[in-house]
Amino acid sequence: MRVDYLQVIGVMFAIAAIAVALIMITEQEFPLFKYAESRTLINIGEDVGERSGIFLWKNRSLDLLIQAFVLLASAIGCVALFRAERW
Amino acid sequence: MPSFSAYLACAIILYIIGLYCLVTKRNLIRLIMGMEILVNAAHINFIALSAYWVPGFIDPLARSIVMISIGLAGCVGAVLLSFTVYAYRHYGTLDVRRMRELRG
Amino acid sequence: MFTPIIDSLLIFSIITPIIGFFTKKKSSCLICGVVSIGGYIVSMAYLLHLLPQIFRNPIRIPVKASLVSTSIIIDVPGSLMSLLALALGLFVTIYSIRFMERDSGTPLYYSLILAMITGIVGASYSGDLFTLFIFWELMCITSYVLVGFRRNVKESVEAAIKYMLMSGVGSATILFGMSLLYGLTGTLNLPRIALSLKAGEGGPWLYTSLGMLITGFGIKAAIVPLHVWVPDAYAAAPSPISAVIAGASTELAVFVICKLLFFIFPAIKVSWIEFFAAFAVLNMILGNIAGLLQSDVKRMLAYSSVAHIGYIFIGIAAGTKLGLTAALLHIFNHGLMKALAFLCIGAIIYRIGARNLEDLAGVGRKMPITSTAFTIAVLGLIGMPPLNGFISKLILFMSCLDSGMLWLGILLIIFSAVSTGYYIRILKALIAAPRNEKFNDVKEAPILILIPICCLAFLVILLGIWPDLILRFAEESSLWLMEVERYV
Numbered sequence: 190m191r192v193d194y195l196q197v198i199g200v201m202f203a204i205a206a207i208a209v210a211l212i213m214i215t216e217q218e219f220p221l222f223k224y225a226e227s228r229t230l231i232n233i234g235e236d237v238g239e240r241s242g243i244f245l246w247k248n249r250s251l252d253l254l255i256q257a258f259v260l261l262a263s264a265i266g267c268v269a270l271f272r273a274e275r276w
Numbered sequence: 277m278p279s280f281s282a283y284l285a286c287a288i289i290l291y292i293i294g295l296y297c298l299v300t301k302r303n304l305i306r307l308i309m310g311m312e313i314l315v316n317a318a319h320i321n322f323i324a325l326s327a328y329w330v331p332g333f334i335d336p337l338a339r340s341i342v343m344i345s346i347g348l349a350g351c352v353g354a355v356l357l358s359f360t361v362y363a364y365r366h367y368g369t370l371d372v373r374r375m376r377e378l379r380g
Numbered sequence: 381m382f383t384p385i386i387d388s389l390l391i392f393s394i395i396t397p398i399i400g401f402f403t404k405k406k407s408s409c410l411i412c413g414v415v416s417i418g419g420y421i422v423s424m425a426y427l428l429h430l431l432p433q434i435f436r437n438p439i440r441i442p443v444k445a446s447l448v449s450t451s452i453i454i455d456v457p458g459s460l461m462s463l464l465a466l467a468l469g470l471f472v473t474i475y476s477i478r479f480m481e482r483d484s485g486t487p488l489y490y491s492l493i494l495a496m497i498t499g500i501v502g503a504s505y506s507g508d509l510f511t512l513f514i515f516w517e518l519m520c521i522t523s524y525v526l527v528g529f530r531r532n533v534k535e536s537v538e539a540a541i542k543y544m545l546m547s548g549v550g551s552a553t554i555l556f557g558m559s560l561l562y563g564l565t566g567t568l569n570l571p572r573i574a575l576s577l578k579a580g581e582g583g584p585w586l587y588t589s590l591g592m593l594i595t596g597f598g599i600k601a602a603i604v605p606l607h608v609w610v611p612d613a614y615a616a617a618p619s620p621i622s623a624v625i626a627g628a629s630t631e632l633a634v635f636v637i638c639k640l641l642f643f644i645f646p647a648i649k650v651s652w653i654e655f656f657a658a659f660a661v662l663n664m665i666l667g668n669i670a671g672l673l674q675s676d677v678k679r680m681l682a683y684s685s686v687a688h689i690g691y692i693f694i695g696i697a698a699g700t701k702l703g704l705t706a707a708l709l710h711i712f713n714h715g716l717m718k719a720l721a722f723l724c725i726g727a728i729i730y731r732i733g734a735r736n737l738e739d740l741a742g743v744g745r746k747m748p749i750t751s752t753a754f755t756i757a758v759l760g761l762i763g764m765p766p767l768n769g770f771i772s773k774l775i776l777f778m779s780c781l782d783s784g785m786l787w788l789g790i791l792l793i794i795f796s797a798v799s800t801g802y803y804i805r806i807l808k809a810l811i812a813a814p815r816n817e818k819f820n821d822v823k824e825a826p827i828l829i830l831i832p833i834c835c836l837a838f839l840v841i842l843l844g845i846w847p848d849l850i851l852r853f854a855e856e857s858s859l860w861l862m863e864v865e866r867y868v
Contacts, residue, residue: 199300203292210288214281217584221280222329224576225566228447230333237334244336245343248449251382251441255502255514256344258390262495262518263351265397266525269488270358274532291556298549304541311548318555325563337448338562341510345555348517352548355524359531359541366534375538 277331283324290317304363304370308356315349382441383454384426385462386502392419393494400487409486413477416490420470420497427459427466434459435856438867440507445868447567451507453867457857460708461504461635464715465628467839469497471832472620475723478828479620479730489529493624496522500632507867509558509568512636516554520547520600523629527617539616543609550599550606557592560585561644571867574644578864582648590645590652594637601633602686604662611670614682619726622678626685627719631711634692638707641696642861649699656697657788663690664795671802675737677725680802681718684761687799688714694788695776703779704858705851710772712850713843717760717769720836724754727825727833737805742814746822749830751810753837758803760840763796767844771851 231240245253294317297310319342326338360370367375392415400412433439438455445451473493480486499519506512524547528540562568564585565576577586599606614622641652667687674680692714695707727750728743729735744751760767773796780789824830843850860866 193300196300199296203296206292207289210292211285213584214285214288219280219284219585220564220583221325222563222566224564224580225329226447226572226576228566230330230335232333241336241339244448245340248337248446249340249344249510251450251452252340252344252511252514255511255518256347258495258498259348259351259514259518259521261394262492263355263521263525265488265491265495266355266522267358269485269492269525269529270355270362270531272485272488274484287556287559294552295549298545307545311545311552314549314552315555318552318559321556321559322562325559329566335566337568341568344510344514348514351521352517352544352551355521356541356544356548359524359528359537359544362528362531362537363541366537372541375541 280324280328283328284321287317287321287324290314290320302371302373304360304372305357307372308353308360311356312349312353315345319345382452383430383439385423385430385454386452386498386505388422388426389419389494389498389501392416392422393491393498396491396494397487400490405484409481410477412487412490413473416473416494417470419494420466420473423501424463424466424470427463430454431459438860445569445571447569447572449508450511451569452502452505452511453507454505455867456853456860457635457639457708458505460712460853460857461632462501464631464712465497465500465504468624468627468715468719469493471719471723471836472624475623475726475829475832476620478826479726480618483530485529489526492522492526493621496526496624497628500628503632504635507570509561509570509573513551513554513558516636517551519629519632520551523621523625526621527613527625529618529621533616535612535616539609539612543613546599546606546609550596552596553592553599554596557589557596560589560592564589570643571864574864575868577644577647580647582651586645586648587651590648593640594652594655597633597637597640600630601637602630602663602689603659604666604686607663607666607686610686611679611682614685614722615676615678619678619722619729623719623722623726626682626722627715630685630689631715634689634711635708638696638704638711639861642704643864646862653697653699656693657785660690660693660697660788661791663687663693664791668795668798668802671799674802677735677737677740677806678722680806681721681725684799684802685714685718687795688718688761690795691773691776691792694792695779697788698779698783698785700779700783701858701862702775702782704861705854706772706775706779708857709775709850709854712854713760713768713772713840716836716840716843717757717767720753720833720840721757721761723829723833723836724750724757727829728754730829731822731825737809740806740809741812742810743822744810744812745814747824750825750833753833754810755807756837756840758806760844762800762803765844766841768840768847768850769844771844771847775851 294314322338326335396416400408438453441452499515502515524544530536565573602610671683692707692710695703760769763769763773777789
């Protein structure tokens, strides 16, 4: 059986990295929102989906416009890659 | 509800799996999948954080960010797959280790 | 919507392929190029018109600043970077009208360059981490397609794939670092994060988040172990695209690193100063030594770009206001000089078709204006006195003396001298006697290629003789970047 050395070394590094990460998470607790200021959140009991949608459109509308433009730019990019040579 | 550290560990393990996939795999399509795994690790971290701020409430900011970011990851994948088509036409194989003509 | 600075670039980016669809193939390159030049001129005119007002107070786009909304702040440091990006975009578009005339699909090419410059301008103005990320992704995605634009050439596709994989990992790492920062502070608004983190001490998670952000942006900014895409991508891209990526995209990554370090993380300054001193030394060593071994001019310029990023990191590692001024000044100057160098080698490739040093021998006598501009660019990169490279390297050295890191200043001088070794080889090849007769019918580059080259050369000389124009801009930027209270 051909042993791919890169894969073996990769698996060892990955397991070592996971072990280090788990030790770090258990030793140093993640300071959850330690420096945060309080603001309004959405209660789980109410209609979460609709309220998240309202939040998105009210506060993050400019981001959505730029996201639409990124979609358009990547569509233009794919058309540019697959263009016919005579054009 | 499990503690937040479990979700954080999950996100970090996914990140490491994504990096492992990008370093060791040979097929170009598997590398693209590895990159998507990497992005999804960050998404899981955002969503878990939004649920654990105050118990019983969720934070809409993190959810909005993830919704927008999923679209962005899709765009990157689309452009990468377009280049995969041309790589196959030029090299005849999808093996990344064969695409080593530029050196130095 | 946004300001006309970003709006006009977006609108022209949508109009250009529509107009290109209706024109004949022969003239579509010229007509679409002229249309997209209009976009840059409108945007730059508006920015220059707003500039006196920006110096007094930044302009915020959602006028009421809140914790959770998108935030674009038109301020002085962002204007420095976006002025560089708009100027380079304008020159590259004029250049491409003649350079890309034999390629197909040029309306899409102009539209993608407009989208990329929109991404750079938006990312330099953003006041919120996620807005920065979206504009960053816009710039990245369009630059992937532009590097691999000549998709029938094998090396372009390979370079583009290598670049895409590494840069995609960078973007994902940025997103993960942002999520950790969000977990600590509950918001993504840059001035608010800065205020929240000011009082606290750094825990290990703050260091992790900083490390991930620096790694992610550092892949684009050519920090040393992560720079391996740079020679391939710069060499395989078409020359105007190399000029824009080397002059604006890499500089934007370094600018964002500066902004994050001095804005959000000044509390742990003592730690990152050591790291950046180490990165600066590594970059300088690797960039200069690898540059000495190259024979392809574009790869040589790519490695010299890596070395100059090392010089910029010296300014960051100094950590003082003078250091930040020096870093911002060198970002601007290096962008101009490197773009000029790539445009000149592009003009030579347009006439001859080769880019190795041996094939270039003697071309300087046939193309005098291009060679003069190339000489000006190379002398500026070395750091000769009447050009702007000298001014920024001098201020970098002064900032090293100021903050007590004299050894970094001495290394700066030593490596500038080492870099002379490979720059002089280019000059020697240009002015040598022509070795073979195939250069007999090589004329000077066409006028549309010469106009951007001459304008950039004029700017390089002007900013060297009269540095006060940009120096005041850079000083004001560093003043704004180091004091967070002015933004809230």
